[in-house]
Amino acid sequence: LQLVESGGGWVQPGGSLRLSCSASGRSLDGYAIGWFRQAPGNERKRVSCFNSNDGSTYYADSVKGRFAFSRGSANDTVYLQMNSLRPEDTAVYSCNIGPDWSPGTQVTVSS
Numbered sequence: 001l002q003l004v005e006s007g008g009g010w011v012q013p014g015g016s017l018r019l020s021c022s023a024s025g026r027s028l029d030g031y032a033i034g035w036f037r038q039a040p041g042n043e044r045k046r047v048s049c050f051n052s053n054d055g056s057t058y059y060a061d062s063v064k065g066r067f068a069f070s071r072g073s074a075n076d077t078v079y080l081q082m083n084s085l086r087p088e089d090t091a092v093y094s095c096n097i098g099p100d101w102s103p104g105t106q107v108t109v110s111s
Contacts, residue, residue: 008105019080021095031098037091
């Protein structure tokens with residue numbers, strides 16, 4: 001899959017952003033899907049993952065209640081709605097679908 005990501009940028013603390021990751025018309029059925037982030041000097045960490053086997057969604061403790069994973073109606077796009085953003089959410093965010101990764105998009109939260 002070729003993944004195209006969008007939605008990153010700069011936002012003040014408390015603000016919101018929505019990231020999208022599109023598989024360009026390819027169905028996402030059956031794929032493991034996840035959002036990850038990597039802050040400067042840190043390892044890449046899992047933010048949210050969707051289990052296509054049972055329909056469950058995982059969220060890292062640090063984002064529970066603030067971030068929400070969703071899928072588009074055409075089933076070729078996934079989203080990460082990020083609310084109540086904090087400076088510690090600053091990172092490069094990437095989506096992972098099956099074996100493929102998006103290029104990553106910068107999210108910066110600062111005043």
